[in-house]
Amino acid sequence: MSTVQNLINNVSQKVKALEAAQALYSCQLSPDFNTFDYIKTDELGLSCILAALLDPQGSHAQQEAFLRLFIEHCLPSMFETSGRQNFLDNIEKTKVFVEQVTSKSNSLRRMDIYLECQTGDDSYGICIENKPYAADQTNQLIDYYDELKTRGHTDPQIVYLNENNDTPNPISVDPLTLKGWIDMKQYSHLRFSDLIGWLKACQVECQNHSVSEFLAQLIKFIQKQFMGIEDMNEDNAVLDIIKKNAATIDASIKVSNTVDRMKKELVAKLKIDLLAKCKKTDYELDVTYLGEGKRYEQIRFIIPGYDVGWVCFEFDNANFDHPILGIKFISTDAARACPYTEKMKSVLNTVLTDKKVNSSSQWPAYYYFYPQDWKGSSEAWLMINDDKMADKILDEMDKVFKVLKDNNCFDL
Template structure:
């Protein structure tokens, strides 16, 4: 038996043993239970949670400890800057606001999380732009920066929180301006996975068991939603096998190198299945934009005579991960020009009661396709291999199309 085959067998046996243990002790372990299955985790919901933890006057009653740890772990630019020392010495005076309207600069946007601290003649302002799912809006970060200046903050700080984007969209802030902010230490980029270290430290410092358990559930949610980690026990068990010796490490690298090829071959099979199962309707199936694993690859239903957009299944992340499904317009401008964008979201929200319908600049209405995790779970790939994924995608896209059509959302204007 080859080392690769032996490694795969060992991993399979370990996973089977863990699944057996979880089945036997499920009542004690409750492995599938998560508080965050019952909490609103859209952009506003996550902003509310983070703002509550950061607030020195928050109901967690841990005073300024969480905020102080946040600056230390997540904002080293501020923590090491002498200009912010007065803020750090008076951090308990910080006020935290949710959805703060940018009235001073007259841009009338809403800052997701706004932190303000005044000490004598000094005024410190931090805007946290929370981007868990949606895309950036034109001039969004520039407007937030201008608002901080208009509010009289001599030391403004823009924090861009996004797991999947290394930098904001150039439409939100151009590269030259962003570089200027970075050079002046007025910009920080954070990923949700970067919050894990901060949250774990908060657990250690926290003196209330209920708050500590909430933080533990938040960590678990971030690991699953943004990092693709379903079960840390399983993850650690596999890592232990892989690191056992030089042979298993070498075998794991060889297995890893073939995973992307396997995914591309299964996506090729999915395309064949889609073509075979697609039935002529009031739209045309377009699969020419999927196959390489680049971010935003998609499957389209092209609507003859309707050039504003299409029904779309799209991977929100690279390597075929985090798919969303809904109606996507050709551009932000096209979406703004359409008088039915709000109606589209309302209609799908009303009719698709089992979905959480969202909207963004180019997507008047969309939801996160289930299964969502194509990176850390085998569920989606097994469905493709079994031939059932094509039915699911075609079926859901057809429902979205017919629901919008029946409610007059494709009427010319």
């Protein structure tokens, strides 16, 4: 038997053994329980959680410890400019706010997390733009930077927090301006996975058991939601097998090199299944924008005579991960001009009671399609292989289309 086959068999056996153990001791371990399954974890919810931890006056009662550790672990560039020493010496005076409305005329922009610290004549301001799911908007980061300047902060700090992009979209801040911020140490890019080190450091310094357990649950949530790690025990067990010797390392690389190809072949199968099973005549199924694994690849339900948008299934992350489903417009201007954008979200929220319907600049109404984790879990890929995924996508697309059509949301 080949080394690759041996590796797959050993991993499969180890995973089955772990699953059996978890089932046997589930009452003691509660492996699937996580506080964050019962907490609002949309963009606003995550902003509130992070702001509460960063606040020196927060109910965690650890004073400025968490904020100081955040700067040390996540914003090391803060220490590279001598002019910020006054802020670092008076960090306990920092005030933290969520959803701060900007002063820009006719703008509804809100800074997700805003930190300010006044020490004598010096004023320091940090804007954390939290982007767990939504897309960037036109001039968004530029407006926030200008807002910090307007508020009298002589050394504004912009922190862009997301997981998958190396830089913000150029529509939010042009590359030349961004380079200027970076050169002045006024910009930091931060991934959600980067927060793990900070949160673990907070656990070490935390003197309260309840708060420490909350931090542990938050770490577990980030690992699952943004890093695709469902179970660290399983992950570590598989890693031990892979690292066993040179042969298993070589075999694991060979397996890894075929995973992307396997996913693309299964997506190709999904496209064939969708086209074969779609029987609707009041819209056209378009799968031409799906197949390479690029971010924002999508399946469209094109509505004849309706040229401003379409019902859409789209992968929010690259490599076929984190799909969303809803109504998408051809542009933010088209969405803004449509008189039914608010109605679309309202009627879907009313009918789809098992979904949390959100909205963004180009998506008047969308929700996160289950299963969400196509990167770290096999569930979605097994559904494609078993001919179940096409039915699920078509059923949900049909339902969204019907609700919007029955409520006259497609009237032009």
